[in-house]
Amino acid sequence: MSVVAVIGAQWGDEGKGKIVDLLAERAKAVVRFSGGDNAGHTVINPYGEFRLHLVPSGIFHPGVVCIIGNGVAINPAVLLGEIDDLKKHGVDTSHLFISDRAHIIMPYHILLDGLEEERRGRGALGTTRKGIGPVFADKIARLGIRTCDLLDKEAFQSRLSSVLEFKNAILTKVYDAPPLSLKEIYQQYCHYGESLAPFIRDTGSILQEIMSRRETVLLEGAQGTMLDPDFGTYPYVTSSSPLAAGGSIGSGVSFRQIAHIIGVFKAYTTRVGGGPMPTELKDEIGELIRERAHEYGATTGRPRRCGWFDAVAGRFSIQINGFNSIALTRLDILDTLPSIKICTGYKLDGETLDQFPSNVAILHRCQPVYEELPGWQTSTNNIHDSKQLPSQAHQYIARLEELLSCPVNIISVGAKREQTIMVRQVV
Ligand code: IMP
Numbered sequence: 001m002s003v004v005a006v007i008g009a010q011w012g013d014e015g016k017g018k019i020v021d022l023l024a025e026r027a028k029a030v031v032r033f034s035g036g037d038n039a040g041h042t043v044i045n046p047y048g049e050f051r052l053h054l055v056p057s058g059i060f061h062p063g064v065v066c067i068i069g070n071g072v073a074i075n076p077a078v079l080l081g082e083i084d085d086l087k088k089h090g091v092d093t094s095h096l097f098i099s100d101r102a103h104i105i106m107p108y109h110i111l112l113d114g115l116e117e118e119r120r121g122r123g124a125l126g127t128t129r130k131g132i133g134p135v136f137a138d139k140i141a142r143l144g145i146r147t148c149d150l151l152d153k154e155a156f157q158s159r160l161s162s163v164l165e166f167k168n169a170i171l172t173k174v175y176d177a178p179p180l181s182l183k184e185i186y187q188q189y190c191h192y193g194e195s196l197a198p199f200i201r202d203t204g205s206i207l208q209e210i211m212s213r214r215e216t217v218l219l220e221g222a223q224g225t226m227l228d229p230d231f232g233t234y235p236y237v238t239s240s241s242p243l244a245a246g247g248s249i250g251s252g253v254s255f256r257q258i259a260h261i262i263g264v265f266k267a268y269t270t271r272v273g274g275g276p277m278p279t280e281l282k283d284e285i286g287e288l289i290r291e292r293a294h295e296y297g298a299t300t301g302r303p304r305r306c307g308w309f310d311a312v313a314g315r316f317s318i319q320i321n322g323f324n325s326i327a328l329t330r331l332d333i334l335d336t337l338p339s340i341k342i343c344t345g346y347k348l349d350g351e352t353l354d355q356f357p358s359n360v361a362i363l364h365r366c367q368p369v370y371e372e373l374p375g376w377q378t379s380t381n382n383i384h385d386s387k388q389l390p391s392q393a394h395q396y397i398a399r400l401e402e403l404l405s406c407p408v409n410i411i412s413v414g415a416k417r418e419q420t421i422m423v424r425q426v427v
Pocket of ligand 1: 011012013038039040125126127128129130131132133222223224227236237238239272273274
């Protein structure tokens with residue numbers, strides 16, 4: 001198999017990091033293709049426990065080429081800190097490469113992300129305040145600064161000086177904030193450029209060469225499908241595409257080469273930040289899920305909103321990504337519940353919708369229609385073979401497969417690599 005994409009199928013935090021870490025064993029390359037350090041991929045393995053924000057989750061496998069693709073926005077201080085931390089834990093980072101086309105998060109992006117959120121007041125989106133919206137806006141507005149720009153100091157100074165003039169006008173005239181110093185940013189980012197230079201490459205060519213040998217490349221998604229700027233709950237979305245199609249644009253791999261797409265779904269739903277979430281549980285069951293699963297943002301520490309599995313959003317996610325397989329994570333979190341609900345439709349003004357609405361004002365008014373299944377009330381943490389799962393867990397998974405018309409090929413029942421049930425081999 002050549003290219004396999006691992007995609008967040010809900011609102012992010014589905015556990016993609018663990019799945020990628022696991023599958024990377026059989027891959028030659030792992031590529032992050034979107035987002036930035038708004039992502040937080042938790043990986044627990046023999047090296048320790050890590051929250052990776054930018055480095056691909058394949059980094060723990062020494063023979064695997066790890067690429068931060070052109071579609072990722074890089075905060076150099078965060079990336080350099082992450083590389084240092086990995087090195088301190090004995091992880092080899094010499095197989096890490098950064099695309100020369102990736103955009104750089106600048107201090108004004110972070111400042112403006114915060115100022116824009118404050119301006120929105122009660123309508124704030126609940127962004128991670130990492131500068132993501134402003135950096136991707138600049139990319140499209142052709143005001144961005146890329147990794148390749150840091151390698152040519154003279155050209156960088158002239159580009160930065162023209163962009164900063166504009167940004168300072170916004171900071172001072174719109175937000176009444178102090179201007180930023182060209183000299184300080186220039187010196188700081190030249191320094192980052194020197195530190196990152198050994199990693200910066202034309203990563204598209206590295207991937208083409210690997211693919212020409214028919215070796216496996218994993219595309220590691222960040223965030224989740226329902227946060228996509230086109231198909232997610234706009235405007236409560238992120239600013240780059242977490243979809244399988246985004247995997248092609250954000251890495252330089254043709255979409256025709258993506259042979260298999262794995263949708264990672266949690267066995268329930270979580271969301272962090274603002275925006276509608278029809279199956280949110282604001283009761284003791286939501287609280288129980290949050291505490292059992294420690295559902296707090298890996299990047300911001302914010303409590304995640306928890307709720308039942310939403311098969312309406314799930315079907316939409318399958319439709320726009322074209323998943324071949326599902327990796328169902330955190331099944332064990334449901335172990336103690338006497339009964340479990342699945343949302344199979346939305347009710348709006350007495351009518352049942354079975355399509356996911358485009359307008360958040362409509363989505364806010366939708367009431368979930370639930371189907372209730374019996375729980376299994378026994379631990380699944382140490383199960384390695386799907387045949388050993390309790391019959392009620394089989395029933396739950398089979399119903400999800402039926403509702404989503406897609407096979408569940410991987411089941412995760414704990415954070416460790418070995419707490420995984422490979423129902424069918426996917427890579
Ligand atoms: P931004 O990506 O920081 O601009 O935030 C936009 C929205 O996406 C907010 O609701 C964030 O909470 C959400 N978001 C961004 N990154 C992640 C993630 O990795 N997991 C879950 N939600 C995220």
